[in-house]
Amino acid sequence: MLEDYDLKNLISPALAWFEANKRDLPWRKTKDPYGIWVSEIMLQQTRVEAVKGYYERFLDSLPDISSLAQCEEDRLLKLWEGLGYYNRVRNMQKAARLLVEKYEGRMPADYSEVLHLPGIGAYTAGAIASIAFDIPAPAVDGNVLRILCRVAEDDSDIRQEKTKKKVTDLLFPIMPSEKPGSFNQAMMEIGAIRCLPNAAPLCEKCPWKDLCGTRRQGAFERYPYRSPLKERRIEKRTVLLIMDGERIAIEKRPKEGLLAGLYQFPNLLGHLTRREAVDYVRQQGPDPVYIETLPAAKHVFSHIEWQMRGYLIRVSDLSGFGEEGSTLLLERDRIQKEYAIPSAFAAYTRYINLEKGK
Ligand code: SF4
Structure with a gap:
């Protein structure tokens, strides 16, 4: 003791x-x-x-x-x-x-x-x-x-x-x-x-x-004692990299809560199929011309685990996509230089050649 x-x-x-x-x-x-x-x-x-x-x-x-x-x-x-x-x-x-x-x-x-x-x-x-x-x-x-x-x-x-x-x-x-x-x-x-x-x-x-x-x-297994961790809540999400010839859509997260005030790619609760993802983008205005399925990814927070599915969706013109005030349509270079995208999305940033933490 x-x-x-x-x-x-x-x-x-x-x-x-x-x-x-x-x-x-x-x-x-x-x-x-x-x-x-x-x-x-x-x-x-x-x-x-x-x-x-x-x-x-x-x-x-x-x-x-x-x-x-x-x-x-x-x-x-x-x-x-x-x-x-x-x-x-x-x-x-x-x-x-x-x-x-x-x-x-x-x-x-x-x-x-x-x-x-x-x-x-x-x-x-x-x-x-x-x-x-x-x-x-x-x-x-x-x-x-x-x-x-x-x-x-x-x-x-x-x-x-x-x-x-x-x-x-x-x-x-x-x-x-x-x-x-x-x-x-x-x-x-x-x-x-x-x-x-x-x-x-x-x-x-x-x-x-x-x-x-x-x-x-020789009691290394015994000390120190750690009580078991509570199980994390699993959250399924679909991440969308939506872009036209020049711009990529990102959004500012709410001021409170997880990753407050940071920027993210549009993402939705649940695992959408390719068709559902295309329909979602179309409902917002832009016309999808290409969709690519990206590898699944996981990010573990202290109490939640995101299990993500991702799609890269090219549209003819991004104008008008997303909510005014929280969605930004920006060139890759500006995102790279000025906007913090948390590492929860690291598995997807590389598909648009964004380097993290530089
Ligand atoms: S403090 Fe750790 S490393 Fe040092 S003797 Fe004890 S068990 Fe070994």
């Missing part, structure tokens, strides 16, 4: 190992709280390798808190295109606006004040406070939960918020006053490259190999 384990013993070996083994990552070269914030938000739900390119591009375009606060929404979403979970960047912008209003565009060097910003939870607040300002606050993410539950043979359910809170509360009093940011990063790094999430842990190269109960017992 974590409550009975002396967590202080983990600090020195973790710090020494981190100095010698840490990966060279762009966000590790800075103590700028804005850069650290951007990287931590991007790294939630996205792999390190994928984040690298996005991180540099985002900071080149929006180098500080005020530029983020002022950025126009479609441009902001375009910069985030491909990272998914767009509410992350919307909340960052809300927080940036608040920082401009209340803190002259600077991140406060105070854990509680950082924690009160939109979109910032205990993990991100701890990461920013400890790495940028050397404040001894823990940053407990999935990696940290996994490795600490393994070390201490704790069978708390790591899917539950209360486990994260327990671990955060236990770490607070033992955080080192020197290099708290390195200790947090060391734990994340051990989780990322030693105590692997989906493969056998590399215990022989782990700095905690002599301190770890799970290694001693």
